[in-house]
Amino acid sequence: MEPGRRLLATLRSGNPGAGRRVPARPDLPLKVMLLGDSGVGKTCFLIQFKDGAFLSGTFIATVGIDFRNKVVTVDGMRVKLQIWDTAGQERFRSVTHAYYRDAQALLLLYDITNKSSFDNIRAWLTEIHEYAQRDVVIMLLGNKADVSSERMIRSEDGEMLAREYGVPFMETSAKTGMNVELAFLAIAKELKYRAGRQADEPSFQIRDYVESQKKRPSCCSFL
Numbered sequence: 001m002e003p004g005r006r007l008l009a010t011l012r013s014g015n016p017g018a019g020r021r022v023p024a025r026p027d028l029p030l031k032v033m034l035l036g037d038s039g040v041g042k043t044c045f046l047i048q049f050k051d052g053a054f055l056s057g058t059f060i061a062t063v064g065i066d067f068r069n070k071v072v073t074v075d076g077m078r079v080k081l082q083i084w085d086t087a088g089q090e091r092f093r094s095v096t097h098a099y100y101r102d103a104q105a106l107l108l109l110y111d112i113t114n115k116s117s118f119d120n121i122r123a124w125l126t127e128i129h130e131y132a133q134r135d136v137v138i139m140l141l142g143n144k145a146d147v148s149s150e151r152m153i154r155s156e157d158g159e160m161l162a163r164e165y166g167v168p169f170m171e172t173s174a175k176t177g178m179n180v181e182l183a184f185l186a187i188a189k190e191l192k193y194r195a196g197r198q199a200d201e202p203s204f205q206i207r208d209y210v211e212s213q214k215k216r217p218s219c220c221s222f223l
């Protein structure tokens with residue numbers, strides 16, 4: 001019996017122990033990592049999700065690795081996301097590699113205004129295949145979609161690369177919040193689904209879900 005129902009049943013039965021605090025239903029803990037070149041917006045992406053705020057102004061590169069927790073509710077279940085924000089700079093790679101193994105999901109970001117951050121995605125995927133779990137959930141994100149005037153990478157190119165690697169894709173903005181929550185929710189849904197599908201639960205396809213829910217930047221690219 002679920003803890004909530006058990007509490008209700010105990011209260012109804014008038015059991016003397018009914019006044020005791022019943023522990024909340026345990027959260028499903030999940031580890032997510034943010035990866036991508038330095039400056040693509042990983043820290044801002046995390047802050048936007050966690051606090052709904054955008055860190056503008058001087059760019060301060062992450063040193064090593066840091067994490068934040070956020071609980072989301074997915075189809076009635078509390079999912080505790082532990083989100084690791086990694087330093088994109090090359091010199092911290094050996095530190096961050098050590099954390100790949102424990103991650104159940106990876107959000108891999110590039111910056112749509114920075115071509116080299118997109119060109120480096122293949123190298124990131126090679127590292128991921130080397131260090132992460134085989135069944136890790138990967139999502140490709142083209143961040144800074146709000147800066148359409150400086151766009152260097154077409155949305156179609158992001159889509160093509162994602163299709164080649166069989167991963168879901170969307171463009172995001174840590175500044176406006178576009179698709180930020182959706183990225184984490186889609187991952188939480190996928191991992192919750194994998195953790196234990198209920199008999200009456202329909203099957204879940206993360207790519208279909210992302211395609212049906214994602215917002216597209218309002219202005220098309222100049223490319």
Ligand SMILES: Nc1nc2c(ncn2[C@@H]2O[C@H](COP(=O)(O)OP(=O)(O)OP(=O)(O)O)[C@@H](O)[C@H]2O)c(=O)[nH]1
Pocket residue numbers: 036037038039040041042043044045055056057058059060061062063086087088089143144145146147172173174175176
């Ligand atoms: N316009 C716009 N600027 C962004 C966005 N995301 C991040 N930025 C800016 O890009 C710069 C780098 O952002 P960070 O989040 O610090 O980048 P990072 O990927 O964490 O960088 P490292 O810690 O070095 O790996 C900052 O000046 C941010 O204000 C976005 O979605 N839109």
